[in-house]
Structure formats: C-alpha cells, structure tokens
Amino acid sequence: MSAQLPQVRRVxxxxxxxxxxxxxxxxxxxxxxxxxxxxxxxxxxxxxxxIAEALQASAKKGRITAEAAAAAAKRVAVAGDITALGDADxxxxxxxxxxxxxxxxxxxxxxxxxxxxxxxxxxxxLDVAAIASVTARPQDVVGMHFFSPANVMRLIEIVxxxxxxxxxxxxxxxxxxxIGKTGVVVGNCFGFVGNRMLYAYGRENxxxxxxxxxxxRIDAALEKFGMAMGPNAVGDLAGLDVGxxxxxxxxxxxxxxxxxxxxxxxxxxxxxxxxxxxxxYRYEPGSRVRQVDPQVDxxxxxxxxxxxxxxxxxxxxxxxxxxxxxxxxxxxAIxxxxxxxxxxxxxxIWCNGxxxxxxxxxxxxxxxxVGLAAVYDGIRRLALEHxxxxxxxxxxxxxxxxxxxxxxxxxxxxxxxxxx
Numbered sequence: 283m284s285a286q287l288p289q290v291r292r293v294x295x296x297x298x299x300x301x302x303x304x305x306x307x308x309x310x311x312x313x314x315x316x317x318x319x320x321x322x323x324x325x326x327x328x329x330x331x332x333i334a335e336a337l338q339a340s341a342k343k344g345r346i347t348a349e350a351a352a353a354a355a356k357r358v359a360v361a362g363d364i365t366a367l368g369d370a371d372x373x374x375x376x377x378x379x380x381x382x383x384x385x386x387x388x389x390x391x392x393x394x395x396x397x398x399x400x401x402x403x404x405x406x407x408l409d410v411a412a413i414a415s416v417t418a419r420p421q422d423v424v425g426m427h428f429f430s431p432a433n434v435m436r437l438i439e440i441v442x443x444x445x446x447x448x449x450x451x452x453x454x455x456x457x458x459x460x461i462g463k464t465g466v467v468v469g470n471c472f473g474f475v476g477n478r479m480l481y482a483y484g485r486e487n488x489x490x491x492x493x494x495x496x497x498x499r500i501d502a503a504l505e506k507f508g509m510a511m512g513p514n515a516v517g518d519l520a521g522l523d524v525g526x527x528x529x530x531x532x533x534x535x536x537x538x539x540x541x542x543x544x545x546x547x548x549x550x551x552x553x554x555x556x557x558x559x560x561x562x563y564r565y566e567p568g569s570r571v572r573q574v575d576p577q578v579d580x581x582x583x584x585x586x587x588x589x590x591x592x593x594x595x596x597x598x599x600x601x602x603x604x605x606x607x608x609x610x611x612x613x614x615a616i617x618x619x620x621x622x623x624x625x626x627x628x629x630x631i632w633c634n635g636x637x638x639x640x641x642x643x644x645x646x647x648x649x650x651x652v653g654l655a656a657v658y659d660g661i662r663r664l665a666l667e668h669x670x671x672x673x674x675x676x677x678x679x680x681x682x683x684x685x686x687x688x689x690x691x692x693x694x695x696x697x698x699x700x701x702x
Contacts, residue, residue, distance in 0.1 A: 294370035298329035302376040304432030392417040402426040411443040420445040437634040469621035482612040487513040494593035503598040508639025518555035614676035625689040650688040658683035
C-alpha cells in the first residue's frame with residue numbers, strides 16, 4: 283500500500299522551539315526540504331542555530347559527513363506565516379500544548395494547504411479529534427507525537443482519531459520510516475499510550491515525595507532497576523513547566539490535592555528544571571549534573587504538613603513496585619480500551635521513548651516475567667495500604683491473573699481469532 287502513497291518532498295513545520303527544530307533536523311537529514319514557520323523572528327534565528335549545532339554534532343560523531351551536514355542545512359527555509367506552506371506535502375504542528383492555539387493553527391492550515399496535504403499535530407496529550415474538528419478535512423489530520431530530542435529519539439506515536447482515515451495513518455507511518463523513525467499507531471485519549479502511562483508512574487513518584495521519600499532515593503532505586511533516568515531527573519530535563527501547563531488544560535484531574543502537587547509547587551516557586559538551574563535538583567551554570575538542594579526538602583515537608591500527609595518508610599523494592607505496577611496497570615487498561623493494539627506496541631513505546639530497560643523487554647513483557655498473579659496481588663496489597671482511588675486492578679489484568687495467563691498469550695489468542 284505504501285507504494286501508492288504520495289511522495290513526500292516538502293515538509294512544513296510550525297513552531298521553532300526545541301521540538302520544531304528537532305523535527306526539522308530529522309527531516310533535512312533525511313534529504314527533505316523544510317519550511318519552518320514561526321511568527322517570532324528571534325525564535326527562527328534560535329532554531330537555525332540549534333539545527334546547525336545538531337548537524338555539526340552528527341558530523342562530529344560520524345553519523346553523517348560534513349558535506350551532508352552542509353547540504354542538509356541548505357534545505358531549511360524559514361517563514362513568519364502559515365501561508366508559506368501552500369506547497370507542503372506534510373505539515374507538522376509543534377506549538378505549545380494549548381488546545382485553542384493548536385485549533386487556530388489548524389484553521390489556518392485548512393485554508394492555506396493543498397487538499398492532499400497530510401496535517402499532523404505533535405501534541406503529546408491533547409485530543410487529536412478536537413484539533414481536527416476545526417478543519418473541513420478531519421480525515422487528513424493525524425497525531426504524530428515525536429519525542430525530545432526529536433532529531434535523536436527514534437519513536438513517533440501515530441495517533442488515530444475517530445475520523446482519521448486509514449490512508450492518513452499509512453502516510454504517517456511511511457513518513458516516519460522515511461525520516462528513520464519507528465512509528466507506532468495508537469488510539470486517541472489523554473496522553474495516548476506513553477504519556478497516559480507516564481502520568482500513572484509519575485503520580486506514585488509524586489505521592490512518595492510527599493510521604494517523605496527523597497527524590498534522589500526514588501531516582502536511584504528506579505535507575506538501579508534499569509530506567510535510563512529516574513522520574514525526578516526526567517522532570518527536570520523535560521522542564522517542569524511543561525507538565526504544569528498540561529495539567530492547567532485538563533478537565534479530568536482527580537479531586538485530590540496531593541496529585542502532582544510537588545511538581546506544581548516547584549513551578550510556582552520558579553523551579554522549572556535544568557532550564558532555570560533549579561528544579562527538583564540544583565544545577566550549576568552550563569552543567570546537567572544534578573545536585574541535591576535542601577530547599578526542595580523544606581518546601582515538600584511544609585506542603586506535606588499542610589496536606590496532612592504522614593511520612594511513610596519504604597524499601598527500595600517498594601519504591602520500584604509502586605511506580606512500575608502503576609505503569610503495568612495503566613497499560614492493561616489501555617489494552618482493553620484498544621488505545622494500544624498489542625502489548626508489544628506498549629513495550630516498543632516505553633523502551634524507545636521513556637527509557638524503560640530493554641533487557642526487561644518493556645513494562646508488559648516485564649509483567650509477564652514477574653507473573654500477572656504476582657502483579658495483581660501486589661496491586662491488591664497497595665489498595666489495602668493506600669486505598670482504592672489509584673489502586674484498582676485493571677479488569678484485563680485481574681482476568682489474566684485469575685487464568686494464570688500472560689499478556690503475550692492474550693495477544694496470541696486475539697491474533698489467532700482474528701485470522702481464523
């Protein structure tokens with residue numbers, strides 16, 4: 283089918299921030315011409331600098347030749363207005379995570395782009411159907427969630443909304459392959475697969491912080507388990523203000539004053555992560571080395587007292603269990619809802635986009651290794667300790683645990699049924 287798809291030669295990227303620059307770098311490295319659009323001339327100038335530095339770094343590491351890097355740099359054009367994208371074969375929007383802003387962009391794209399242009403949004407959490415709804419061509423709108431840094435990370439979540447056509451999904455998959463990425467098709471819900479699961483994983487980290495477990499201890503326990511970085515280090519790297527903005531947009535947050543309260547508190551104190559030199563950790567100018575900051579513990583302890591959260595001693599094993607079992611449970615819910623087509627898709631997303639240890643196969647493969655009955659019993663125990671608000675076993679997990687089955691066997695049975 284991919285042979286019948288329109289060839290991509292010209293790409294439009296909207297938003298000259300870190301993500302837009304990274305997407306542009308990926309495209310030009312693959313030989314495509316890109317028009318990068320931003321209303322701010324200073325943002326375009328900064329993006330050009332980031333793109334040049336990324337190309338130089340690739341050449342220095344031997345990934346591309348110096349000549350190829352120079353040629354790639356020449357394939358970027360910049361513009362201040364979406365009307366410059368009239369000849370684009372695909373347009374990827376990479377502006378802030380704000381639904382109204384993204385809808386404004388897609389209204390303009392609908393008016394400016396050719397009828398056969400594939401329109402993609404790089405949203406990481408928002409409703410792709412709501413973004414598509416402002417166009418006269420929702421069938422041509424698809425989510426393409428790149429991971430940062432987009433010129434390095436190979437994963438793209440390809441989000442299929444209710445009206446996204448199968449052809450648009452195929453075009454997005456073919457484009458992902460063209461620029462050297464691994465595309466995984468997922469359904470449309472808050473956070474899709476990766477970030478929806480991340481919120482469950484991060485929720486437990488945040489609650490443990492209020493319960494008196496130090497950030498560096500949580501990170502060390504999960505890094506020993508095999509995660510590329512602990513959740514607090516990841517938050518500082520990504521920028522704590524990113525999640526803060528996302529939570530301001532959501533209408534479905536739990537009625538729980540503890541929910542991501544530590545992250546919100548840090549942002550409210552100007553601690554945005556590495557970009558501001560202070561987040562959960564402290565960073566020396568120009569350094570990414572995290573240093574424990576006693577001021578953070580003072581803030582958290584005061585907030586825990588205000589919320590009447592009692593300290594709770596935990597072993598390293600218990601720290602890992604809370605985070606990883608939350609991840610597995612959310613994954614099981616996602617499978618039953620059809621947001622992910624297969625356990626392997628979840629594992630590919632988490633190993634390639636979130637630093638889950640490849641040696642453990644991904645969260646769903648790891649759950650099979652531990653045994654779903656053991657995971658289910660662990661979740662029931664956590665429900666007794668913490669209440670059922672967050673610890674209610676997903677129906678699929680409960681069912682497979684009772685059968686003594688695995689996620690892999692469940693998928694194999696479904697595949698056999700569909701082929702039969």
